[in-house]
Amino acid sequence: MRRICLLLFVAIITIIFCQQGLAQDSHYWTYQYGTRAFLLGGMVIGSVLDISGIYYNPGGLSLLKDPETLLASKVYHWPHYSLENLGGTDKKLTSSKLDSAPGIVAGLIKFPWLKDHRIGYSILTRQSVDIRLTGTVITSGDVIPDYPGDESIVADFQLIEYLTEPWWGLTWAYKFNDTVGIGISNYFTFRSHRANFQSIGQVLTPDGDLTMLIDAISYDYQNYRLLWKVGCALDFDRFHLGLTVTTPSIELYGKGSAGINKTITGQDIDVDGTRDSYVIADHQDGLDSNFPTPLALGVGATYTLAITRLGSVNLYASAEWYAGIDKFDVIKTEEFVGQSDGKTYRNEITHELDDVFNFGLGIEHILNENITFYGSIRTDFSARKPGSDTTLSVTDWDIYHIMTGTTFRIKNTEWTLGLGYSWGKSEKKRNADIVNPDSDRQFVGLIENVNFGYNSVNILFGFSF
Numbered sequence: 001m002r003r004i005c006l007l008l009f010v011a012i013i014t015i016i017f018c019q020q021g022l023a024q025d026s027h028y029w030t031y032q033y034g035t036r037a038f039l040l041g042g043m044v045i046g047s048v049l050d051i052s053g054i055y056y057n058p059g060g061l062s063l064l065k066d067p068e069t070l071l072a073s074k075v076y077h078w079p080h081y082s083l084e085n086l087g088g089t090d091k092k093l094t095s096s097k098l099d100s101a102p103g104i105v106a107g108l109i110k111f112p113w114l115k116d117h118r119i120g121y122s123i124l125t126r127q128s129v130d131i132r133l134t135g136t137v138i139t140s141g142d143v144i145p146d147y148p149g150d151e152s153i154v155a156d157f158q159l160i161e162y163l164t165e166p167w168w169g170l171t172w173a174y175k176f177n178d179t180v181g182i183g184i185s186n187y188f189t190f191r192s193h194r195a196n197f198q199s200i201g202q203v204l205t206p207d208g209d210l211t212m213l214i215d216a217i218s219y220d221y222q223n224y225r226l227l228w229k230v231g232c233a234l235d236f237d238r239f240h241l242g243l244t245v246t247t248p249s250i251e252l253y254g255k256g257s258a259g260i261n262k263t264i265t266g267q268d269i270d271v272d273g274t275r276d277s278y279v280i281a282d283h284q285d286g287l288d289s290n291f292p293t294p295l296a297l298g299v300g301a302t303y304t305l306a307i308t309r310l311g312s313v314n315l316y317a318s319a320e321w322y323a324g325i326d327k328f329d330v331i332k333t334e335e336f337v338g339q340s341d342g343k344t345y346r347n348e349i350t351h352e353l354d355d356v357f358n359f360g361l362g363i364e365h366i367l368n369e370n371i372t373f374y375g376s377i378r379t380d381f382s383a384r385k386p387g388s389d390t391t392l393s394v395t396d397w398d399i400y401h402i403m404t405g406t407t408f409r410i411k412n413t414e415w416t417l418g419l420g421y422s423w424g425k426s427e428k429k430r431n432a433d434i435v436n437p438d439s440d441r442q443f444v445g446l447i448e449n450v451n452f453g454y455n456s457v458n459i460l461f462g463f464s465f
Contacts, residue, residue: 029380033104035416039405040362041376043316045300046242054122057242058183059231062173075101079456120171127165134158157199165191185229194220211266221256221289225249238304246296254289256331260347282336294323316362327352351392354385370409399424418460
């Protein structure tokens with residue numbers, strides 16, 4: 001009996017490479033906002049430096065002595081992804097793109113009668129992905145044990161993905177006295193995510209036998225939610241402390257669609273000596289969608305060292321804990337019947353998040369009234385739960401960020417320059433299964449160690465006057 005468990009490393013390339021386009025949707029500390037907060041890695045929960053603190057700690061907004069009426073900032077980043085050891089070969093796939101990082105626009109709504117009350121607004125982007133990739137891999141390898149020698153392997157794939165998650169917020173802050181301030185921000189969030197993964201894989205044996213695999217998955221969903229962020233700021237002259245609570249979000253509305261097409265021919269799937277052909281395809285519209293966000297607790301502190309002839313130094317530290325979320329359907333698809341075998345399948349679009357604890361340190365050296373230097377380091381651990389079989393994200397690598405920069409004043413203009421670097425990697429086994437077939441009849445791919453790599457160069461340039 002011919003026992004072909006066809007090892008289509010093409011499937012691994014397309015499935016893994018396409019899914020990695022989901023960027024950092026399982027990370028919470030990737031993006032930071034505001035020029036000085038960015039240089040400090042966002043470690044400003046305990047000490048709001050400017051109006052960007054409307055996001056980090058709304059309570060600190062009330063303690064700002066001279067807040068700007070409007071803040072807008074722009075940061076550029078250059079993320080780079082790599083996949084190594086594909087199909088047990090030395091093939092390596094990379095993707096990089098220089099683009100602007102998500103930013104923030106924030107301001108105050110001034111009313112003369114507010115006195116110790118402040119009203120602010122903010123518009124920021126928490127997630128952003130825009131990827132359009134196509135590629136062809138032509139190689140050879142011994143993926144069919146029953147045939148001596150190498151087979152010819154061809155893979156064509158296409159990935160189109162767009163994700164955006166803006167937050168619109170209104171903030172109220174109140175100053176009890178010169179030491180204590182509280183605040184709350186009400187955010188309306190909108191998550192729009194669509195993706196289309198398509199791949200065609202072919203394996204040709206020396207005898208002319210051809211095996212083909214068509215693998216296509218698509219989804220498109222929108223989700224509207226509300227959440228609140230509460231903050232308290234304490235100012236003790238040289239020591240500052242901040243506490244924040246971000247509530248789980250409340251769903252307002254969500255709709256989506258999902259499609260799947262798994263076609264295979266020329267593979268002995270059920271190991272009966274006969275080469276099989278299968279078509280499993282479905283598309284569903286008007287489905288309910290859901291994308292909850294977790295409870296988060298943050299704490300931060302700032303301490304000012306003694307002023308010397310070399311200036312003063314401020315030390316910053318922050319930490320934030322995010323709760324986990326049990327497995328849920330991002331798009332609530334229904335079961336369907338496969339065209340070739342009449343069996344029941346389901347195109348699962350699911351997500352699951354583990355709890356995460358991030359922390360970081362920052363330093364600010366105020367040399368004089370014209371020049372200030374900054375540095376920071378922070379963690380950005382993945383919330384993807386180890387061993388999870390969810391399908392929306394595979395970004396299980398932990399990321400580390402370092403940042404350095406300076407602000408300097410020339411006449412009436414303040415300039416900001418910053419440079420940072422982020423990196424992370426993971427190694428795991430990947431099985432290119434298709435849909436969720438019965439345990440006795442699987443479209444099996446190669447189980448292998450696949451190396452993920454991520455790094456990003458971050459550039460900040462700005463000025464104000």
